[in-house]
Amino acid sequence: MRCEDWQILIDTYVDNSLDETLTLRMEKHLLSCAACSYEVHSLRQSVSLLKANVESFETTPQYRERTLAALLSEHQQGVSSISQENNTQWTLPFNLEKEK
Amino acid sequence: MNNRDHSEQLARDPSFTAYENRLIARFRQGETEALGALFEMHADRVYAYSRHMLRNKEDAEEVTTETFVKAFQHALSYRAEGAFTAWLFRIARNLCLDRMRQPCLTGLEPAYLDDLCDDKSTEQQTETKVVVNQALEMLHEDYRMILMLCDIQQWDAQEAALIMDRSLPATKSLLYRARRALKELLKSSWNEDKLQDEM
Numbered sequence: 558m559r560c561e562d563w564q565i566l567i568d569t570y571v572d573n574s575l576d577e578t579l580t581l582r583m584e585k586h587l588l589s590c591a592a593c594s595y596e597v598h599s600l601r602q603s604v605s606l607l608k609a610n611v612e613s614f615e616t617t618p619q620y621r622e623r624t625l626a627a628l629l630s631e632h633q634q635g636v637s638s639i640s641q642e643n644n645t646q647w648t649l650p651f652n653l654e655k656e657k
Numbered sequence: 658m659n660n661r662d663h664s665e666q667l668a669r670d671p672s673f674t675a676y677e678n679r680l681i682a683r684f685r686q687g688e689t690e691a692l693g694a695l696f697e698m699h700a701d702r703v704y705a706y707s708r709h710m711l712r713n714k715e716d717a718e719e720v721t722t723e724t725f726v727k728a729f730q731h732a733l734s735y736r737a738e739g740a741f742t743a744w745l746f747r748i749a750r751n752l753c754l755d756r757m758r759q760p761c762l763t764g765l766e767p768a769y770l771d772d773l774c775d776d777k778s779t780e781q782q783t784e785t786k787v788v789v790n791q792a793l794e795m796l797h798e799d800y801r802m803i804l805m806l807c808d809i810q811q812w813d814a815q816e817a818a819l820i821m822d823r824s825l826p827a828t829k830s831l832l833y834r835a836r837r838a839l840k841e842l843l844k845s846s847w848n849e850d851k852l853q854d855e856m
């Protein structure tokens with residue numbers, strides 16, 4: 558296989574999705590090819606930079622408290638409306654509000 | 658370990674999936690405590706995903722709320738228990754897409770520069786963070802979405818395919834193109850000297 562053929566397989570190799578035989582042959586090619594080797598390195602480095610530096614967002618306790626209370630109250634109203642109209646599909650009042 | 662890492666690690670654990678399935682079963686039987694537990698388990702991941710997609714706190718909070726409202730609304734008719742979380746993310750993804758198609762009402766936040774600078778980081782660490790987060794923001798929404806799912810939140814490609822409503826080969830191909838696009842943006846953000854250090 559020529560260098561161009563290996564280049565096509567680089568993404569699959571970086572993803573650890575290449576079969577064992579091709580992986581071994583790819584690794585052999587990487588030892589002798591600076592271009593492919595740099596490509597593999599920079600792709601892996603990009604992914605690890607992303608993982609290490611991406612902003613981690615979390616909900617605030619206030620948001621969780623407020624939302625959970627709303628979900629629970631809507632759920633309870635939904636359940637009671639089911640017991641009133643036995644065979645209708647279970648619907649949350651949230652959506653009924655929206656449709657008005 | 659922060660909360661996000663912790664919940665991602667939990668989500669990969671088979672006993673966690675079994676626990677989640679029991680919660681869904683309990684929720685269907687009408688136990689409201691199960692609803693609370695499911696919300697607490699997934700709220701941060703759904704929010705982080707939405708926040709990166711929408712780049713705005715208020716929109717991300719609203720989408721997170723709507724996601725759970727829809728999920729709980731349909732949980733009684735939903736059958737494929739094993740993939741509850743993937744299904745939840747599929748709802749979140751669709752809601753994010755709906756919002757992204759609307760004219761921008763709330764406006765985008767500037768690339769979290771203030772949040773990224775804390776006292777403990779060195780100047781170089783801060784710069785790397787800024788460059789990486791700006792690159793992620795600049796990517797096409799499909800690229801941002803697939804990188805969020807596969808490389809940041811660690812879904813496997815099969816699950817991501819389910820969430821993105823694509824075939825497995827199409828999902829993998831999208832992931833590979835997204836990684837290359839990210840790499841090119843990072844390369845163009847750093848000069849050659851810096852590139853040697855970072856890359």
Ligand SMILES: [Zn+2]
Nearest residue numbers: 560563590593
């Ligand atoms: Zn080569």
